[in-house]
Every structure is written in structure tokens, then in C-alpha cells.
Amino acid sequence: MKSFLRIAMAALLLLFVSGAGRAQTTDTHVKVKSMYVYQFASLVDWPAEFKKGDFVIGVFGKTPLYDELVLKYSNKMMGSQAIKVKNFMSVSEITACHILIITPDNSDKVAELVKKFKSKSTLIVTEKEGKLKEGAVINFVIHNNKQSFELSKTNANKIKLVIGTKIEGYAARIE
Amino acid sequence: MLKRIYISLLLTVAATFAMAQKNYVEMAAQYFKERNDVKAKICIDSAILNENDAKDPYTWHLRGHIYKECYLTLDSSDRNSLNRLISIESFEKSSSLDTKNEFTENNLSNIRYLLNTYRSDAVRLMDTVNYVESEVFYTTYRSLTLKYFPTTDFTRQDVEYYNAYATQVYRKYNPYAPDPEGKMFNEVLKAYEKVISFDSENCLAHYQIAIMYYNKGVDKILSLDPEASIDIMNQVLDECVALFQKSKPHMLKAWELKSCKNIDEIVEGLKGISYQLNEPEEFKKWEEEQKKLRDK
Numbered sequence: 145m146k147s148f149l150r151i152a153m154a155a156l157l158l159l160f161v162s163g164a165g166r167a168q169t170t171d172t173h174v175k176v177k178s179m180y181v182y183q184f185a186s187l188v189d190w191p192a193e194f195k196k197g198d199f200v201i202g203v204f205g206k207t208p209l210y211d212e213l214v215l216k217y218s219n220k221m222m223g224s225q226a227i228k229v230k231n232f233m234s235v236s237e238i239t240a241c242h243i244l245i246i247t248p249d250n251s252d253k254v255a256e257l258v259k260k261f262k263s264k265s266t267l268i269v270t271e272k273e274g275k276l277k278e279g280a281v282i283n284f285v286i287h288n289n290k291q292s293f294e295l296s297k298t299n300a301n302k303i304k305l306v307i308g309t310k311i312e313g314y315a316a317r318i319e
Numbered sequence: 320m321l322k323r324i325y326i327s328l329l330l331t332v333a334a335t336f337a338m339a340q341k342n343y344v345e346m347a348a349q350y351f352k353e354r355n356d357v358k359a360k361i362c363i364d365s366a367i368l369n370e371n372d373a374k375d376p377y378t379w380h381l382r383g384h385i386y387k388e389c390y391l392t393l394d395s396s397d398r399n400s401l402n403r404l405i406s407i408e409s410f411e412k413s414s415s416l417d418t419k420n421e422f423t424e425n426n427l428s429n430i431r432y433l434l435n436t437y438r439s440d441a442v443r444l445m446d447t448v449n450y451v452e453s454e455v456f457y458t459t460y461r462s463l464t465l466k467y468f469p470t471t472d473f474t475r476q477d478v479e480y481y482n483a484y485a486t487q488v489y490r491k492y493n494p495y496a497p498d499p500e501g502k503m504f505n506e507v508l509k510a511y512e513k514v515i516s517f518d519s520e521n522c523l524a525h526y527q528i529a530i531m532y533y534n535k536g537v538d539k540i541l542s543l544d545p546e547a548s549i550d551i552m553n554q555v556l557d558e559c560v561a562l563f564q565k566s567k568p569h570m571l572k573a574w575e576l577k578s579c580k581n582i583d584e585i586v587e588g589l590k591g592i593s594y595q596l597n598e599p600e601e602f603k604k605w606e607e608e609q610k611k612l613r614d615k
Contacts, residue, residue: 176540178545290557
């Protein structure tokens, strides 16, 4: 009787046991990268001639980052400038931008684009190791399991960009 | 009915040997026989004030039965009835005085019965509203059982109980409800950690802890204000890395144990963790594992 009671109790308790949550498979990387891009836009100082008209963020290549930037920041104001996000699929399509993000697939075009937009103070952001050496100002990297970025102040100076100290403070590496 | 006959017989035998000053005991026995539990209770409580009666194991044995009946019938097994505890204490007192071993076996059997009613109450209260009260009854059941039956092995019962308990806390938890101090989140974690403290190889508990940390990290990133300052953003990202790192060993443990039914969800979780921790090699490994599972 006693063991029956115990089994009955255990069975009853088992009814209360159920699982289980599920892991949300969500792409958080694009959100983090888009926020960084917004921070770069806010904390970098462009020469006076680029502080009028729209604030253009260009994305070269196919990436969900473009959609995220459009969704979160398109038409928001950056100071007195409205943010416009543009997507380009070829080098020839690319027009002047304040920030140009180059996807890893197109990273072989970095040097060419640096040269093309040298006089436009375009802050080139890449996602591939070694691209600072080719003239990119910011390169996304992973540092201590966290999405971070490395920064070339030399390249920024060359195109008359003033990098805010806040950005420097969070860079994984500064050249 | 048989129980009543046994008790009546016992009382008759005992009454034969009763001394004159044991009137209250006799009266209590008589009232009890007549099912007048209220008067039986008054008499037996008077009896224990008498020095001689208080030394007699029969007095306490009878008191145990009277209070037990009061708990079962007068109080309709009310879970807050004090009569239950007094009954247990009386049976215990009887056994401690019972040098001739006349009542001990019956006392212990009654104590065990009453202790199990605490467990029944704990099970009955097991839902998303009453789980806190349920635990009070379970811990009472546990501590009293160990007091009277010190060699009881609670391992299996503890695991069964706290698995059910943790499930209720988890069901109540709403990750989207405001919980600025993380009170509910911590309560769920604590519940599953308790399961692990009793059964370190409990796959479900490890999986649930991993999922709690993982989803909290993902939610934190997703709920970040897109225009938050770089300071806040980095603070949140650091917190999230810490959450994913806490999640990982539990998810790996669940994977190693291989005793969960949701092995595909565990692999999905491990894939997610390596993705969030920016570990591409690990991510690839779990992606391949997932493919193998799908191909099976």
C-alpha cells in the first residue's frame, strides 16, 4: 500500500513536469552592427562641407545589415541631416556616402573604393581582417566573444575625419 | 471501521488496568469510542496535565488518535489544521515513553500516515499560484520524516518534487513581463538549481537553465534601444556575453547526458550559443551535428 502510494504520488508529480523553453534562433549580429554604425555616425566628425544635405549610409553587397539599417535608422535625423540608407551591388553604382559598409564578399574592392572616395571623407567600414591596411577606417572584429571593431586613426586623418574619443575607448585595437 | 474496533479493544484492555486517578483518560477513551471527538480532546488534554497520566505511553497514544480524528473529521483534513501536528507529536511522545513496546509500532504507522498527508498537500498545491505554499508543506513533510525516520532516502522524492516545482515556477515566469530586478528570472533559476543540487545529472534542469540564460541574453540585445549610447550598448553586450557563457556549460551538460527527449533542441541551443559567442568553429560543429540528427 505504501509503495503504491509513493508510485501514485510520483506519477502525479510527473504530470506537473513539463518542459521546456526553446532557444530563440535570432540574428542579433545585424542589430549590434547596425547600432555600431549609428554610433560611428554620431561620434565621428565630418568636415563642414559634408554637414549639409542627407547623411548617407551606403551598403555595398547583399547583407541583412542593410535591411536592419533601413528599418531602424532610415529618415531619422543625424544632427540636422536626415539619414538615408542606400544599397549598392556594384562599384560603379556607388555614389558619395558618409559611411560605406563593404560586405566580406566585396572586400577585394576595398583598396579601389578607398581611392575612389578619398576626397569625399567617406568612412569605410569593412568586415574582414587586414582591411585597415588597405585604407578602411573601421573593421568589425570579434574581441573576447563580443562584436567589436578595430580602428585606423591614420586612415581617418588622411580623409579629414575626427574620431570621437568615445569610439576610441571601445575599439579592440587602434592603429 | 476495523481501525475503530482495534482502538476500542485497545482502550478496553487499557481501561481494565487503569488506576483510579486516570479518570480523564477513561473519559477521553469513552468519548472517543462514542465518536465525540470534541469532548475526547478536552478530556485527553486535561489528562496530560496529570503527572501520572503524562508518564503513561497509553495517554499519549490515545491523544494521538483523538487528534488524528479531529484532523481528519472535524477539520476535514484542512491543511492548516494544528491537530495533525499535535497528533504526530503525541504519537512520538507515546513511543518515547513506551518501554514495553506496546504502542510504538502503531504510533509509527500513524506518524507515517500523517506525514504522507503533508506530502499529499504539497502535491495538491502544485500549481503556478500555490507552489510557494506547496514547498512549505513539502519541506515540513521532509523535515518531519527525517526526524522520525532518519534513514529515509529522499533523493528520488526530492528530484521528483523539485522538477515539478521548477516547472510551475517556469510556467509562471513571463520573460516579457517587466522584471527589472530579475526576481522571477532568479526564482526559476533557483528552482532548477535546486533540482541539480539533488540530481547533478538531471538533463531537463540543465537544459532549462541554459535556455533561461540564453534567451535572457538574446532578449537583452533585441530590446536594446537602437539609439542607445555606446556606453550602454557595450555594457549590455558585456552582460550578454556573460549570460551566454553561463548558458554554455549547462547546455553542454544536457548534450553529454543524452537523456533528454529534445536532443534536437539541445543542439539548436548549442548552435545558438556558439553563434552568440561569436565562435564560428563551434557553430559549424553544431550545425553539422544538427544535420546528422536530421539525416537519421
